Each structure stands twice: as C-alpha cells, then as structure tokens.
Amino acid sequence: MTTPTVPARRLPLVLRNRAFGTVWLGQVLTQAGVRMFQVGISWWLISEAASGDGGFAAGLFMAVSTLPAVVLAPLVARAIARFAHRSLLRTAAGGAGAAAAALAVWAGASDLPVAAAYGAALALATCQAFFDPCLTTSVPELVDDADIEAATGFELSTQSLASLGGALLGAVVVDAAGVAGLATGCAAAYATAALLIATVRFRTAAPPDGHAPSGAADAADEEGAPRRTLRRLLGSMPYVRGILLCFTAANLFTTAVFVVMPLYTASVLHGDGGTVALLEASLGAGTLLGSFTGARVPGRPAVVGTACLGAMAAALAVPGLVAARPVIAGSLLLTGWCVGVIGVRFVALFQRLVPAADKPAFFAVMQAVLGATFPVASLLFGFLGDHLCAQTLCLIQAAGLVPAALALALALLPGHARPAGAPHEAPAPEPAPAGGPR
Numbered sequence: 001m002t003t004p005t006v007p008a009r010r011l012p013l014v015l016r017n018r019a020f021g022t023v024w025l026g027q028v029l030t031q032a033g034v035r036m037f038q039v040g041i042s043w044w045l046i047s048e049a050a051s052g053d054g055g056f057a058a059g060l061f062m063a064v065s066t067l068p069a070v071v072l073a074p075l076v077a078r079a080i081a082r083f084a085h086r087s088l089l090r091t092a093a094g095g096a097g098a099a100a101a102a103l104a105v106w107a108g109a110s111d112l113p114v115a116a117a118y119g120a121a122l123a124l125a126t127c128q129a130f131f132d133p134c135l136t137t138s139v140p141e142l143v144d145d146a147d148i149e150a151a152t153g154f155e156l157s158t159q160s161l162a163s164l165g166g167a168l169l170g171a172v173v174v175d176a177a178g179v180a181g182l183a184t185g186c187a188a189a190y191a192t193a194a195l196l197i198a199t200v201r202f203r204t205a206a207p208p209d210g211h212a213p214s215g216a217a218d219a220a221d222e223e224g225a226p227r228r229t230l231r232r233l234l235g236s237m238p239y240v241r242g243i244l245l246c247f248t249a250a251n252l253f254t255t256a257v258f259v260v261m262p263l264y265t266a267s268v269l270h271g272d273g274g275t276v277a278l279l280e281a282s283l284g285a286g287t288l289l290g291s292f293t294g295a296r297v298p299g300r301p302a303v304v305g306t307a308c309l310g311a312m313a314a315a316l317a318v319p320g321l322v323a324a325r326p327v328i329a330g331s332l333l334l335t336g337w338c339v340g341v342i343g344v345r346f347v348a349l350f351q352r353l354v355p356a357a358d359k360p361a362f363f364a365v366m367q368a369v370l371g372a373t374f375p376v377a378s379l380l381f382g383f384l385g386d387h388l389c390a391q392t393l394c395l396i397q398a399a400g401l402v403p404a405a406l407a408l409a410l411a412l413l414p415g416h417a418r419p420a421g422a423p424h425e426a427p428a429p430e431p432a433p434a435g436g437p438r
Contacts, residue, residue, distance in 0.1 A: 039170030059382015063375030097190030104183035164284035171273030253400035290340020309405035320394035
C-alpha cells in the first residue's frame with residue numbers, strides 16, 4: 001500500500017529564488033541606510049550643529065534629500081532604458097557607499113561643516129533616485145512571471161520595513177557614535193548591497209530583436225490610440241485630477257512631520273535620540289500596518305479617504321495639546337495607519353481608472369507630484385520651527401488637513417466628475433508603498 005505524498009509547503013520567494021533574495025537584501029540595506037542617514041543627520045542638526053536655527057537647517061537638509069528623485073526623473077528613466085540594470089544598481093549602491101565613506105573619514109578627522117552633510121545627503125539621494133526605480137523595473141529579470149506579484153509584495157513591504165529599521169537606528173547612532181559612526185554604518189550598508197548585487201545574474205527581459213514585449217504593444221494599442229501625454233490624460237479625467245490635487249495639498253502638511261518630530265523632541269519633550277527613534281517607529285509601524293490592512297477597511301474610497309484625512313488631522317493635533325510620550329506615540333501610530341490605508345485604497349482606484357497604456361507615465365508623474373511637496377514642506381516648517389513653538393506647528397499641520405479632507409469629500413461625491421463606468425469601490429489591492437498618496 002502506497003502512502004499518498006503531501007505537497008511540500010512552498011518557501012517564501014526570497015528563499016527559493018536566490019537571485020531575487022540577494023537583490024531584495026541589497027534593497028533592504030540601501031533603503032535602511034538612506035533613512036538612517038536622514039533621521040540621524042536631522043537630529044544632529046537640531047541637537048548639536050545648528051543651535052538657534054536648527055529648524056531651518058533640518059528642513060533644508062530634508063529638502064535636499066528629496067529633490068533628486070523629483071528633478072532627475074527624466075534622466076533616471078533614460079538611464080534605466082539604456083544601461084544594464086545590474087550595472088546601474090551596483091554603480092548606484094557603490095557610489096552611495098563611497099560618498100558615505102568619505103563623509104565618515106571627514107567627520108572622524110575634524111569638525112564636520114554643515115555644508116558637508118548637505119553634500120553627502122545630495123549624493124546619497126541621487127544614488128537612491130536611480131536605485132529604487134531601476135530595482136522595480138528589474139523584477140521581471142529576476143523572477144518568473146507567476147512570481148511577479150509575490151516579488152512586488154516583498155519590494156513594497158521592504159520600503160516600510162527598511163525605513164522603520166533605519167529610522168530606529170539613525171538618532172540613536174548619532175548620540176552614541178556621532179556623525180562619523182553614522183556615516184560608517186551607511187557606507188557599510190551600501191558597500192554590502194553593491195557586493196551582493198554583483199553576485200547576481202540578471203536575465204534578459206526584452207526579446208532579442210529589441211522590440212517591446214507583445215503585452216506592451218497591446219497596451220499601447222488599447223482603445224486604438226497611442227499613449228497620451230499626462231496633460232491630455234488628466235484633462236480627460238477631471239475626477240483623477242481632483243484626487244491628485246487634494247492629496248498634493250494634504251502632503252504639504254503630512255510630510256512636515258519628519259521635520260516637526262525632531263524639533264518637538266528637542267524643544268518640548270527635551271528627549272534624546274531614543275525619543276526620536278520611538279516617534280519614528282510609531283509612525284513607521286502604523287504605516288506598515290495600514291498598508292497590510294487597508295484592503296479590508298470597508299467603505300467606498302470617498303468615505304475611507306475623507307475619514308482617514310480627518311482622523312490624521314485629529315491625531316496630529318494631539319501633540320499640540322498633550323506633551324506626553326505615550327500619547328504622542330499613539331497619535332503617530334494612528335497617523336501612519338491612515339497614510340497606509342489611503343495609499344492602498346487610492347493606488348488601487350487609480351489602477352482601475354487610468355487606461356493601461358497611460359499607467360507608466362501616470363504613476364511616475366504621480367510620485368513626482370506628490371514628492372514635490374516634501375521639499376516645500378520641509379523648508380516651510382523648518383523655517384517656522386525657528387520662530388514658533390513645535391506644539392503650534394502640530395496644530396498648523398492639523399488645521400491644514402481639514403480643508404484637504406473637505407475638498408476630497410466634494411471631489412468624490414457620487415457622480416461628481418466621475419468617468420463613465422468608473423467603479424464605486426476598488427478591488428482588493430496589493431499593499432501600496434508606504435507614503436503613497438497621502
């Protein structure tokens with residue numbers, strides 16, 4: 001008598017696909033490194049380097065750290081199309097490692113000028129601006145078609161996990177080992193990522209004749225027309241345009257939290273790097289939780305989006321009224337959860353509303369538009385932080401979200417500028433990147 005065989009339980013993708021697992025680990029290291037650097041240097045500027053003008057110095061630093069991803073988008077797209085992806089990933093990681101190592105040597109040998117920290121931030125952000133989209137584009141070269149969804153899920157969750165880990169370490173490392181220790185850790189992370197990627201063999205995604213895959217051609221021919229410019233696309237979809245405008249306005253106030261938190265820690269809580277780590281961890285954990293649970297939140301996007309923006313406004317107002325660590329950590333956890341839920345629900349909605357042929361341009365520009373508010377918010381709230389109490393800044397953030405929530409509610413009223421056939425409810429989506437539409 002033969003015993004029926006029981007199918008072995010499938011291992012996670014990162015364990016059964018060595019190539020993808022290796023590159024995924026490299027992604028974890030680079031994203032954790034850049035986030036650790038951003039949080040650590042922001043705390044160093046506020047607590048030590050720029051006393052009296054720490055708010056503006058930290059705001060300018062965060063603005064510099066986010067500009068390359070917006071300004072260099074066309075150059076990045078051309079580089080990804082022209083160069084081998086493994087070479088581009090390895091070069092980006094290696095370049096960031098070299099920049100961090102140079103900063104570590106400088107900081108260890110003498111007092112570090114603030115301008116050097118800005119220069120290093122610009123170099124690291126530039127390398128990351130090439131690394132992240134190139135990695136996303138490379139997924140089909142690393143996994144089989146059946147595993148693309150699983151690979152995408154790992155990549156999206158990595159952004160939240162790595163950001164959380166880097167944020168936890170940044171301020172703590174600066175307090176314990178200074179900027180030299182922080183830069184050394186970042187250099188080690190980037191160098192290890194470059195070595196890992198160098199060991200991986202990428203497959204060729206495009207056919208030998210150099211033409212686009214048939215699926216891309218089919219998408220381009222969808223609806224009998226070539227891809228439209230983004231201006232024409234948004235002009236024909238006022239519903240989508242209204243949503244983007246609402247979230248762009250909201251982002252101006254939500255992204256300021258990365259400048260306000262260190263200022264609040266120093267001036268209100270009188271805490272150290274451990275307190276910054278606690279607040280960063282609360283926000284990151286909430287975002288990660290929202291990304292995984294957003295698909296299960298009931299209600300139409302109009303209701304969910306408006307409710308989440310309203311809840312974020314209330315949560316961000318709490319630190320302006322109550323200066324207690326556990327209460328603030330809880331309010332940031334709720335804020336992060338709302339960010340994650342909004343990202344999931346509205347990225348899924350856009351997936352259904354935007355024609356397939358227009359999606360590459362739409363999502364690239366969507367990220368650029370939403371990201372463009374980050375440097376503006378950093379500079380504005382950094383400047384205000386040198387003249388107003390950090391608790392007042394929290395109340396300004398909360399007040400700014402209220403009109404954005406009302407505008408979103410009006411933009412998403414049933415039948416208001418809604419394209420024909422547009423869904424009232426998005427399908428169950430995959431987790432969206434933390435910090436998606438906010």
